[in-house]
Amino acid sequence: MSGRVKFCDACKIDFSTLFRVQYKKQKKWVFVCRKCLLIFKKDNPAYRYGGTWKK
Numbered sequence: 001m002s003g004r005v006k007f008c009d010a011c012k013i014d015f016s017t018l019f020r021v022q023y024k025k026q027k028k029w030v031f032v033c034r035k036c037l038l039i040f041k042k043d044n045p046a047y048r049y050g051g052t053w054k055k
């Protein structure tokens, strides 16, 4: 992992802790914040959790 700042893929805000998830049909791994994670997780069969990233 690089030490650069990561941004939430959905709301584009930088967080010190992000969650690696898949939430689209494309099966691409992205980083999202906790708030967005909870939104994507809900009723989403494409959702997969891939770990937590900390600054």
Ligand SMILES: [Zn+2]
Pocket (backbone or CB within 6 Å): 008, 009, 010, 011, 012, 013, 032, 033, 034, 035, 036, 037
């Ligand atoms: Zn977010």
